[in-house]
Amino acid sequence: MTIRPPSDLAGVNRRTLLTGAALAAAAGLTYPRHVFSQTEKGHPLAGKSIRMAILGIAGWLPSKLGVDMSPEFAKYAKARYGYDVSFSFADAPFGQLFQKAATSLATRSAEYNIIISDSQWLGALATPKWIVPLNDIIAKNKDLDIEWYAPVVRQAYQTFPDGTANRYGFPQEGDTIALFIRKDLLDAPGEAEAFKARYNMDMPKTWENFERLSIEDYTKLAEFFTRPDKGYHGAAMQYSREYDFISCPLLSFMRSQGGDVWDPKTGQVQGVIDTASNAKAMEQYKAMLKYQPPGAINYGIAEIVDVFAQGKVFSAWQWAAVGKAMITPAMQGKVLVVPPPGFKQADGSLKRDYIIGGQPWVLNAFNDDAHARVALDFMKWWYLPETQMEFAKRGGNPCDRATLSAEGFDELQPWYRTYKYMLPRSSDFWHDPKYSEMLAVQQEAFTAYATGQINDPAHALAYVACKQQDILFDSGTASKQPSGACAGIRL
Amino acid sequence: MPSEATAPRLPAPALAGGIARFLGRPTVLPGLLLIPVLAFFIVWNTIPTLWLLGLSFYRFSLTSGRAPIYAGLLNFQNILNDSGVWLDLSRTLLFVVSGVGIQTVLGVALGLLFWNSGRLPGRRVALTMLFAPMVLTPVASGTFWRLIYDPTFGVLNAILRGLGLSGANFLGDSSTAFAAVLVVDVWMWTPFMVLMTMAALASVPKAELEAAEIDQLSWMQRMRLVLLHHGKYILMLGILLRTIDSFKTMDLIYNMTFGGPGTTTQLVAITLYRRAFEAFNMGWSSALAVILLLISIAFTATFIFVLHWREKAGA
Numbered sequence A: 001m002t003i004r005p006p007s008d009l010a011g012v013n014r015r016t017l018l019t020g021a022a023l024a025a026a027a028g029l030t031y032p033r034h035v036f037s038q039t040e041k042g043h044p045l046a047g048k049s050i051r052m053a054i055l056g057i058a059g060w061l062p063s064k065l066g067v068d069m070s071p072e073f074a075k076y077a078k079a080r081y082g083y084d085v086s087f088s089f090a091d092a093p094f095g096q097l098f099q100k101a102a103t104s105l106a107t108r109s110a111e112y113n114i115i116i117s118d119s120q121w122l123g124a125l126a127t128p129k130w131i132v133p134l135n136d137i138i139a140k141n142k143d144l145d146i147e148w149y150a151p152v153v154r155q156a157y158q159t160f161p162d163g164t165a166n167r168y169g170f171p172q173e174g175d176t177i178a179l180f181i182r183k184d185l186l187d188a189p190g191e192a193e194a195f196k197a198r199y200n201m202d203m204p205k206t207w208e209n210f211e212r213l214s215i216e217d218y219t220k221l222a223e224f225f226t227r228p229d230k231g232y233h234g235a236a237m238q239y240s241r242e243y244d245f246i247s248c249p250l251l252s253f254m255r256s257q258g259g260d261v262w263d264p265k266t267g268q269v270q271g272v273i274d275t276a277s278n279a280k281a282m283e284q285y286k287a288m289l290k291y292q293p294p295g296a297i298n299y300g301i302a303e304i305v306d307v308f309a310q311g312k313v314f315s316a317w318q319w320a321a322v323g324k325a326m327i328t329p330a331m332q333g334k335v336l337v338v339p340p341p342g343f344k345q346a347d348g349s350l351k352r353d354y355i356i357g358g359q360p361w362v363l364n365a366f367n368d369d370a371h372a373r374v375a376l377d378f379m380k381w382w383y384l385p386e387t388q389m390e391f392a393k394r395g396g397n398p399c400d401r402a403t404l405s406a407e408g409f410d411e412l413q414p415w416y417r418t419y420k421y422m423l424p425r426s427s428d429f430w431h432d433p434k435y436s437e438m439l440a441v442q443q444e445a446f447t448a449y450a451t452g453q454i455n456d457p458a459h460a461l462a463y464v465a466c467k468q469q470d471i472l473f474d475s476g477t478a479s480k481q482p483s484g485a486c487a488g489i490r491l
Numbered sequence B: 001m002p003s004e005a006t007a008p009r010l011p012a013p014a015l016a017g018g019i020a021r022f023l024g025r026p027t028v029l030p031g032l033l034l035i036p037v038l039a040f041f042i043v044w045n046t047i048p049t050l051w052l053l054g055l056s057f058y059r060f061s062l063t064s065g066r067a068p069i070y071a072g073l074l075n076f077q078n079i080l081n082d083s084g085v086w087l088d089l090s091r092t093l094l095f096v097v098s099g100v101g102i103q104t105v106l107g108v109a110l111g112l113l114f115w116n117s118g119r120l121p122g123r124r125v126a127l128t129m130l131f132a133p134m135v136l137t138p139v140a141s142g143t144f145w146r147l148i149y150d151p152t153f154g155v156l157n158a159i160l161r162g163l164g165l166s167g168a169n170f171l172g173d174s175s176t177a178f179a180a181v182l183v184v185d186v187w188m189w190t191p192f193m194v195l196m197t198m199a200a201l202a203s204v205p206k207a208e209l210e211a212a213e214i215d216q217l218s219w220m221q222r223m224r225l226v227l228l229h230h231g232k233y234i235l236m237l238g239i240l241l242r243t244i245d246s247f248k249t250m251d252l253i254y255n256m257t258f259g260g261p262g263t264t265t266q267l268v269a270i271t272l273y274r275r276a277f278e279a280f281n282m283g284w285s286s287a288l289a290v291i292l293l294l295i296s297i298a299f300t301a302t303f304i305f306v307l308h309w310r311e312k313a314g315a
Helices: A006-011 A014-030 A061-068 A070-080 A094-106 A119-126 A135-140 A151-157 A191-199 A207-211 A215-224 A247-256 A276-291 A301-309 A320-326 A369-382 A385-393 A416-425 A435-450 A457-475 B012-024 B028-055 B074-080 B083-114 B123-135 B138-149 B155-162 B177-202 B206-214 B219-247 B251-257 B268-278 B282-314
Strands: A049-057 A084-092 A114-116 A170-173 A177-182 A315-319 A335-338 A359-363
Touching (some): A049 A094, A061 A170, A061 A320, A070 A084, A070 A369, A094 B268, A119 A359, A151 A170, A177 A320, A177 A416, A191 A215, A207 A335, A215 A276, A215 A315, A247 A435, A276 A435, A301 A315, A301 A320, A335 A416, A359 A369, A369 A385, A435 A457, B012 B028, B028 B282, B074 B282, B083 B123, B083 B177, B083 B268, B123 B177, B138 B155, B138 B251, B177 B219, B177 B251, B206 B219, B251 B268, B268 B282
Parallel strands (some): A049 A084
Antiparallel strands (some): A170 A359, A177 A315
16 A cells, blocks of 8 residues: 655645635535534533423414424434434413423423423413523523514513513514405405495505504404305404403503503502503404404404404404414415504504514423533524524524514515514513413403403403402512402402 | 240241231221222322312412412402302302203103113114213313304304304303303213113112002102102212212313303302412412312212101101
8 A cells, every 4th residue: 555645645736725625614614504513522411312302382383393393403413412312292272381381390390391381471480480590591602692673572582570681481483463364355356446435445455555554444444344145254353261362462452552451560450451541442342343253252363263264254363373374275375464453543653562472482490401401402503593594484483683684584474574563563461470360360351341241341441450459469569459449349 | 045046936837827817807807908998098089188178278379489378267268258259159059050950850851761661772872872972071072062052163053044043152142151051061961860860760679660550550659659769869869979070060161161251151160270270379279179178068968968868757
């Protein structure tokens, strides 16, 4: 065997070698990071096998995507960190997910290493120290200090208590209310003229038209397209007593007209939720039932998907997250996803202050060191630009500024333009540990009014105010007791 | 001290004899055989009940992050002052009385229909179909009844519309929701009362039935003097079991209406579930559970008293 001297390396001259090296380096820089990167030296789990468990929301696409994409993380972890990781998944519907997570965490169990929580649960999960506080972790891992598209992302999905810098969650998916419109009905011959003749206004047809649409004008549109004889109605909105279904759109009506639900600084509810403005919002919301199919009073997320996908409504107020389910293959090209209507202010401007949806990831505080490390690695991978872009391509709703500002993002999914528009115009409600108890009272009273069990919206709001004030006073969040008028109040 | 090798040993036959004598005592062997059952009962019933009782005297929320605080009778006081709980209890009472009442009447009627119907063609199939609802899980029953009642897609409304009638939102309308869930409960549990009626009828001595026939007793007299006289204990047991079970109804209704619309179908067990497992207010819900347990015990004691009173009166 002959060994060539270095100067005569395969007969290649120095210039060729340098050019080749430069090209290889350039190729390496442009190649996706996770493919190029070599095993991180000294990773404490290198060579080990770890089994992770994720708890997520049943039947919720973005939650499922987080789960579906996790095998990609397994490949990434093997290549970058040198360990094998496999995932198992558990899920529960919205109404039961908190119960499933809390009963497990209350026993200090690490049954679920990573949990997809709803944003309002942060307080209930953080207060008993069931989930990992993230401030120190983010300080040490700058790649987790993401720039979000809007401040609400951090407020809704990360922060507890409200107004502090304490972070407990990583945004898994963002979500906002969107209006799904049957464009084919809008564009049908003669409709625009008939609408103009009846209401003396132009029929909104484009995204920009809908951006300028007030709730009053939307009501006209819903009325116009309520045609039971043809098998469809003008609108579909949520009124169900399940979980927070009636609360989210109804609170959006309230907030967009200057109302609120509580004062997060003092925990005061009485005098905040039980106002004339909020009572008017309740009347408006109930009045919309006129333009909805029979049975709309039971509608939750799934029922709205059903009626819209089956062509039984002209428009539907729905979470952007279920856009894939709303726009079925049969509906492709027939649907326009636009911002829900604005509410006219005293100065004539339109205001949208809608309730935000979406969920954060939270990390189980009882994970052992190995699982805690893998959970952290998983989060780092989740926020890689290519992972977030892949999530967006599959129909999830990312929250980071880089992805949402990327060229072509708006065109990736039919609802992305609206989602991006609505994100800064959305806000969350309580992050209090008593969230669930307060929600139960609210759902009870709102549905009691919507279904006609009681006829006075002011009484429903007074009931909510009294009961919630009592709950918050009892837990020490509110400093004031419910007023004397609350004695014996009932629906 | 004798060494181990030289220590006196009990002869093996004497040892076996001793064990046999010990086991032969009248109380020992039954006691030993009862140990597994008692252990199960203590671990899964007595200890949790005592735990529940203890927790009912504490302010304790699972999500508060604070240790339980002794509160004496505060939870009980709060519950008894809560007008919502009283409304839930009255709604539950109405549900139990009307539900069990209808189930008993229908159950007895159907039981009499199937009595002595051994030669009836298709009897087995009919009985199997009749008993099917009882063996379904309430969650499944609730789900498909919710779909049956659905005003847009439901088969019931489709039939009504087919007959030229206007559809109804059975579960969404506060004037019909209670009746709608009651119908499902009756559909589900009438078979149980049929079963109890058939068992009651089977316990009637044949000789007395023949005597009633020879004496040419009227149908009503036969019912009262023969059938009810012998079958009443089994029927009463059925009513007692249904009453206690109906008082606990939660999953069936929760799956159909979540207690709504408003609070029109909110029974007390739903309130308990929500406070315990949605709000995790463990002290308050333990106190409510204790109150419900006492009510169930009161039901049982009343039934047993009535049975014994009739027995004594009869004697």
